[in-house]
Amino acid sequence: MLGSHADLSLPEAVADGWTSSIPEEHGFDADRLRGIGSHFEAWAAANAHAVVIARHGKLVYERYFTGEDRAWATPLGRVSYHAGLRHDLRSITKSITSLLVGIAIENGWITDLDIPVFSFFPDHGDLRTPEKDRITLRHLLTMSAGLAWSEELPYSNPANSERRMMEAPDQHRYVLEQPVARPAGAVYTYNGGLTALLGAILDRASGRQPDQLAKEFLFSPLGIDDVEWIRYPNGTPNVTSGLRMRPRDVAKIGQLILNKGSWNDARIVSPTWIDQATSPQIQGEGLYFYGFQWWLGRSLIDRQEVSWSAAVGWGGQRLYVIPSLDMTIVALAGLYDNPALQPAVGDTVLRRFALPAAMNR
Numbered sequence: 001m002l003g004s005h006a007d008l009s010l011p012e013a014v015a016d017g018w019t020s021s022i023p024e025e026h027g028f029d030a031d032r033l034r035g036i037g038s039h040f041e042a043w044a045a046a047n048a049h050a051v052v053i054a055r056h057g058k059l060v061y062e063r064y065f066t067g068e069d070r071a072w073a074t075p076l077g078r079v080s081y082h083a084g085l086r087h088d089l090r091s092i093t094k095s096i097t098s099l100l101v102g103i104a105i106e107n108g109w110i111t112d113l114d115i116p117v118f119s120f121f122p123d124h125g126d127l128r129t130p131e132k133d134r135i136t137l138r139h140l141l142t143m144s145a146g147l148a149w150s151e152e153l154p155y156s157n158p159a160n161s162e163r164r165m166m167e168a169p170d171q172h173r174y175v176l177e178q179p180v181a182r183p184a185g186a187v188y189t190y191n192g193g194l195t196a197l198l199g200a201i202l203d204r205a206s207g208r209q210p211d212q213l214a215k216e217f218l219f220s221p222l223g224i225d226d227v228e229w230i231r232y233p234n235g236t237p238n239v240t241s242g243l244r245m246r247p248r249d250v251a252k253i254g255q256l257i258l259n260k261g262s263w264n265d266a267r268i269v270s271p272t273w274i275d276q277a278t279s280p281q282i283q284g285e286g287l288y289f290y291g292f293q294w295w296l297g298r299s300l301i302d303r304q305e306v307s308w309s310a311a312v313g314w315g316g317q318r319l320y321v322i323p324s325l326d327m328t329i330v331a332l333a334g335l336y337d338n339p340a341l342q343p344a345v346g347d348t349v350l351r352r353f354a355l356p357a358a359m360n361r
Helices: 034-041 092-106 122-129 136-143 161-167 171-176 192-206 208-219 247-258 270-277 344-361
Strands: 049-053 058-064 066-071 074-081 243-244 295-301 304-313 318-323 329-334
Touching: 034 049, 034 058, 049 066, 049 247, 058 247, 066 208, 092 136, 092 192, 092 208, 092 243, 092 247, 092 304, 092 318, 122 171, 136 192, 161 171, 161 192, 171 192, 192 208, 192 344, 243 247, 243 344, 247 318, 247 329, 295 344, 304 344, 318 344, 329 344
Parallel strands: none
Antiparallel strands: 049 058, 049 329, 066 074, 295 304, 304 318, 318 329
16 A cells, blocks of 8 residues: 555555555656755755645655644644645635636626725725725736735734734724825735635625635535635634645645646636636745745746746645646745744745755756
8 A cells, every 4th residue: 555655755545536656657767856854854844744746647756754743823832744634725715715716707706807896895984095096806816916915024023913903802993094104006915815805705706704715616516625725813714824624635735726727637727717826927025026925936947947826824834736746745844933934835845855856856
């Protein structure tokens, strides 16, 4: 059985819709790929928890580790991860929320990305201004609404905008009442409050809370049945960073992107939406472009450029989708208190192991 070869980091044999295979059958330098496990076992400071890799629609690598973790603010102590345990996704949740917007458009609940946001919030009409009336759903998706917002401050700082939003009696009003700092559409500014507005719009447009919408139209068709949403104090699901899922199920999201919205020949999300969400819509942070709540980047491997899309979450959570190699990578970690090291786990898996193993066999 594949799962018995833990030393080779071959995928577990689990009845969850995935077909397992061996790296050699999918063009990998297997020795290089299997160096992932020993690398992170020796690098305790990285606090890696899980690495899952799929290629050509099959799982080819799966490795779990033991490390300190938490479920949002709740310490879990030292956890020995395996295929059956959920993990915080943090802001990978935003990218999944984007898929729900695509589903809402395909079902006709949302008809236009250029609809003014305040049209969904008549109860907050007293906050409208001519400048704010220019903010549309498209600006929420690209984080270019232009509202003043500061998430670069540590979460422990009471001035952190996301923290203040979560503590507000009405999260959506808190976001909408922020002053305009720049014209809508002009500049990307990371703002989880805009994703929270998307969650409210999904609820108001479809008549379903985002977690119900996700279960019915996204997770169930993917065979994902073990999901937890961290919730705001008022009981609504946190669509900005509240999802907890099993790593193999996160890989299904990546495969859905690779398959242009399909899973096992069943269409779940419009291919047009997948293309839009993972295409450059605005200049993001640094050298990265930003789509609809998805990051877009590239890597250089032996003078060959490889483009990828990524969902990124605080603490070192990464989901990479590499269309040119028909590959998706999940890397999860517990680096919540180490911002400088957070990119290290995903970047190391991607650039040092998975891409060279797929390209230089």
